[in-house]
Amino acid sequence: MTPIAPHITAFLRERLPIQRGASAHTCASYAQSFQLLFEFASRKFGVTPSALSLEQIDARLVQDFLAHLEAARGNSPRTRNTRLAAIKSFMHFVEYPAPALLEQIREILAIPTKKIDQPLIAYLTQTEIQALLNAPDVQTRCGIRDRAMLHVCFAAGLRVSELIGLPLTALCLQPTPTVHIQGKGRRQRALPLWKQAAEDVRAWLAVRGEVSVPELFVNHQNRAMTRVGFAYLLRKYASQAAAHCPSLISKQVSPHALRHSCAMVIYQATGDLRKVALWLGHANMQTAEFYLQADPTEKLEAIESVVPLSLRRGQFTLPDRLIAELQGASL
Secondary structure, eight states, X not given: OOBSHHHHHHIIIIXXXXXXXXXXXXXXXXXXXXXXXXXXXXXXXXXXXXGOBGGGOOHHHHHHHHHHHHHTSOOOHHHHHHHHHHHHHHHHHTTTTOGGGHHHHHHHHTOOOOOOOOOOOOOOOHHHHHHHHHSSOTTSHHHHHHHHHHHHHHHTTOOHHHHHTOBGGGEEOSSSOEEEEEOGGGOEEEEEOOHHHHHHHHHHHHHHOOOSSOBSSBOTTSSBOOHHHHHHHHHHHHHHHTTTOGGGGGSOOOHHHHHHHHHXXXXXXXXXXXXXXXXXXXXXXXXXXXHHHHOHHHHHHHHHTOOOXXXXXXXXXXXXXXXXXXXXHTO
């Protein structure tokens, strides 16, 4: 039996961060996937996670684990596919140190990803965004911080990880207010800050004070703002803003909804998906096509440009009997 612990340790400490240069966020996501997998296998085999062997992690176990994620934990197919991708990456890693398990590894690599629905993106209108930005009490230090944080997240179309990890040195307020972002896949982009967003940032810098962490936005303990902390503040202000903007009641206001809202503003202003992809730091333009589907004005323009067809009367022909039966069977 081949102990799994040494291999997973080498994978997480050497292969991902050193050999592949994966980000800390990616390493943490992979570690969580393996934690869930090993806890599931531990319960199934009645052994401690550290006593598990590679031979026990076969295709049947992985398939049962993926089914458990969706049935017991309520994970979406997208999350299920993310966990499977982490497992497959590890299996590629152990192909060479454990050649005797090649057939077992190949069976795991053959497990297909599940197709997922592509719903329309959720975004906020400019009226809803303005109501959200007006919710913080700017007479307090926390309110000034929260308005600046919400405004930068929206104006720059930041992922929540980009926002909470944004260092103070990423700001350049002279001569043109600019924010430098290192995003997903280590892609960097520099974005100009809108005038009002820059004013909100200056107001926050005036009361931020000296703190020991490099991050721009800090919590009430002067530590880096966390993902959970920002999500909590966003829910709180969305609830307050709904009193003045009732349409927010029916909307799911999440950190990513602010990013989508920024994308829609950029797209409606420019009509150029390439600029949307560049602004948001997408790896390719195909990702930005979701905003084309979500914009109703694009569909209205397409309808208005259609010229009515000139139809002529046709003649109905009775189809062949065999073809008619086949057509009926295909319905």
